[in-house]
Amino acid sequence: MIDKSINKCYCIPMQSTELVLDSKKRKEAAILDAACAVIREKGLHQARIVDIARKAGTSYGLVYHYFGSKANLFDAISNEWWNSLYTMIDAGAKTAAPVNEKLAAIINYFFDLYETRPNLVHIFVTDISRSTNNLTPERLNCFKRFFDRIERIIVGGQSEGTIRSDIRARYLTYIFVGSLEGFLSTMVLENQPIKGPEQKQRIANGLLEVFFNGARNVDRR
Amino acid sequence: MIDKSINKCYCIPMQSTELVLDSKKRKEAAILDAACAVIREKGLHQARIVDIARKAGTSYGLVYHYFGSKANLFDAISNEWWNSLYTMIDAGAKTAAPVNEKLAAIINYFFDLYETRPNLVHIFVTDISRSTNNLTPERLNCFKRFFDRIERIIVGGQSEGTIRSDIRARYLTYIFVGSLEGFLSTMVLENQPIKGPEQKQRIANGLLEVFFNGARNVDRR
Amino acid sequence: MIDKSINKCYCIPMQSTELVLDSKKRKEAAILDAACAVIREKGLHQARIVDIARKAGTSYGLVYHYFGSKANLFDAISNEWWNSLYTMIDAGAKTAAPVNEKLAAIINYFFDLYETRPNLVHIFVTDISRSTNNLTPERLNCFKRFFDRIERIIVGGQSEGTIRSDIRARYLTYIFVGSLEGFLSTMVLENQPIKGPEQKQRIANGLLEVFFNGARNVDRR
Amino acid sequence: MIDKSINKCYCIPMQSTELVLDSKKRKEAAILDAACAVIREKGLHQARIVDIARKAGTSYGLVYHYFGSKANLFDAISNEWWNSLYTMIDAGAKTAAPVNEKLAAIINYFFDLYETRPNLVHIFVTDISRSTNNLTPERLNCFKRFFDRIERIIVGGQSEGTIRSDIRARYLTYIFVGSLEGFLSTMVLENQPIKGPEQKQRIANGLLEVFFNGARNVDRR
DNA sequence: GATGAATGAGTGTTCATTCAT
C-alpha cells in the first residue's frame, strides 16, 4: 500500500536494471546523497558546499553547475521529501481502507524510511520542520499540505463514525503528527537505531493504540 | 500549582515595587529580552549580535561584557528555559494530585508561557529543540531530564493504576510531549496567537482527552 | 660554497626560462612577497591580511585559499627562512674547509641575503627571533637547530685545534651568532643599506677578526 | 661601581626605611610590576590592560588614572630601563678604570639584573629591542644613546692603545653588545636561570675573553 | 582615588558564489 519509491538510494544501485545510468544523473544523485549526509551531521547552516562536494567525490563547482545554489540544493531535498510523502499519503487515501489502517501506513512509512534513509528523516525532523531560517511561506505551505492530507483522513474517520467528532479534526491532526514526530525526534536526536522489526511494530502499535484508545487503564473504566 | 515566576518579563516591570532595580541587571535583562526577540525572528544562527544589541538599546560591546559570547548568551536563555520548566514540573510532582492534573498543569504551563513570552516558546520549538548545531551531549541531557520527569509522572500513574501498563512509560512520554509540542510548533511557526482563554482550554482539553481516552468514537464501541 | 638558492625572489623572475610558471604558484609567491613587505613594515601583529592581499594585488580571500590563516602564512615564511639557512649551513659543513671559512660563509650568507631580500632578514631579526607571541616550543626548536649546527662547526674547530677549548663551544656559539645578529639588527632597525661590497667585506672581516683574534691591540701584547 | 638602584623591586620593600610609602606610589609600583610580568609572559601586544590590572590587584580604570594609556605604561617601563642603564654606564665611565673593567661592569649589570628582575630583561630582549611595532624614532634613539656610550668607552680604549684601531669602534660596539645580547636572549627565551654565581662568572669571563683575545687557540699561533 | 559599565574601531576568518579554463 505504501509507495516505497523514496526508499531507493540516490546513488547508483549496484544491480541497476538500466545498464547505462548516465554520468550526469549519477553525479547529481551522489551530490544529493552527500548533501543529506553532511546536512544531517552538521545542520543545514553549518553544512558547507565544499564538504558536500568532497563527500560526493566532485568539485564544488559542479554542485553549482547542477543545483545553482545551496538553497536550491536544499529545496531539491525538501521537495523530494514532501513529494514522496504526499504521493504515499495520496495513494493510501484512494483506498477504501479504514482510518486506522491509513494512519498505520503513514506511521510505517516514517519508520521504514528511518531505517533506509535515516539522514533524510533526520533532516526532516531538524532543518525541514523547525528551522526558523527556512520559514518562508512556501515552506510553511508544504507543512500545511501535509497536515491537510492527514486532516482529510481524520475527517473521513469522523464522517464514517470511527473517530470522535467532539474534537476538531485539525487538533487531532496535530496530536497524531506530533506524537509521531515526538518518537522520530527522539530517535533521530539521540541517534538511536530501531532494534529490529519487533521494536518498530511495538512503537507503531503504541502510537496507534494511544491515539485511538488513549492511555487510560481500561480496567478502571 | 504551577510556578509562573518565569512569566515575569526580563525587562523592567512598570509597576516594580523595588524602587531601585540596579542598572546592571536592567541592561542584562534588556539584552536577554532583545536576544529572545531577535533569535525568534531570525533563528539563532542568523541572529546577529549587533541586532540584539541595537534592539536592547546598547552597544554590542556590552553584550560581550555581560555574556562573553553568543553561545553563552544562548545558553543563558536555554538554561532559564530548562530551569523554569524543571522547577515547575518538580513543584507539581510533589503534590498528591492525580496524574491527569499533573499533566494538565504542564500543558497549561506551556500555553500560558506562549501567551506571556511567545519568543521564548518559539525559541524552544526551533533552536532549543531541534537545531543540529546545538546538539551537544549537554544539551541532549537537558531534554532527557525533561523526559525523565514526565516519565516519572506517568510511571506514577501506572503504579496507581490510572494509566495502562501495557505500553512503556517512555513511549507514553514521547507521545504526550510530542502531542503537546505538535500544537506548540504549529502555533509558533504559523505565528498564531491563542484566541482567548476558551481556545486555550479547548486545546488543552483536547490534548488530555486524546491522551487519556483516545480519538476513537465511543458510540461505536 | 654557499647555497644561494634562497636569494631567488618569490615573484616571477623576469628572465624565467620556463615559459609557463603557472598562475597558482605566481600568486602564492606574490602573496608571500607581499606578506614579507607588510610584516617588515608593520610587524607581524600589525600586518593586516587585507594589506598583504592588496599589496599582492589579490583579494584577501585568496590569502586564505592558499594559506588558511595568518599563522600559516607566517609559518610558511618562517619555514622557508629556516630551511634555507639549514640547507646552507649543512652544505658548507660537508666540505673540508677550515672553520674560519665555514663561519665566513655563514656571515656572507646573511649579508648577501640582506641585500637581496632585506624584508626577510628584517622579519628574522624582529618577528622570528624575538616575538614572545611566537615562542612556541616548535619555534624555539628552530633556533636550537640553528645553534646546534653552528656549535658543531665550532666543536670541529676545537677538535682540530684551531679554536680554544677552554670556553664551551655553546658559549662561543652564542657569541658568534650574537655578534652577527648584532650587526644585522642595527642595519635592519635603522634601515641602513649596505654601501657597496667593500663595506660588506669590512664588516664580515671585522666580525671574523674579532671572533678569532679579539679586540685587543696586538702591539701591546 | 655599578649602580644597582634598578634592582629595587617596584613593590614595597618590606624593610622600607620610610614608614609611610603613600598608597599612590604603592599602587603605581604594583601596576608596573604587574605590567612587567604580564608583558613578559604574553608579549607587549598580547598583554591586556585587564590582565595587568588584575595581577596588580586593582581595577583597569586605575591603570588609566595613573598612566593614561597602554603606550604610556610601556614607556614608563622602557624609560626606567634605559635611564638605569645610562646611569650605570655613565657612573662607570667617569672612573679611571681600564676599558676591560668598564665592559666587565656592564656585562655584570645585565646578568645581575637578569637574576633580580628577569621580567625586565625579558622585555628588553623582546619588546624593547626588536618589536617593529615600537620602532619610533624616539625609541631608536634610546638604542643609539646606549650604543654611543659603549662606543665612547671603546674609543677610549683605542686612544689609550688597549683596543685595536683597525676596526671601527662602532663595529666593535655592535660585536660587544651583540655578543652580550646573544647570551641574554638565549637565557631569556629558553627560560634558563643562571645556575649560581660561578656560571655567571664563567659566562661573563667567556664574553670578555673572546671579545678581547678572540676564540683562536693560542697554542697554534 | 577607585571602579567597572559602556563604547566601537578594528580585524581575522568563513563560505557561498562566480567564472575562466
Next chain:
DNA sequence: AATGAATGAACACTCATTCAT
C-alpha cells in the same frame, strides 16, 4: 561537463579607552 582559483560580503569577537558614579 568539470575544476578550483578568485572574490568579497558578512560577522563574531577583542580590547583600549572613556566616563559616570
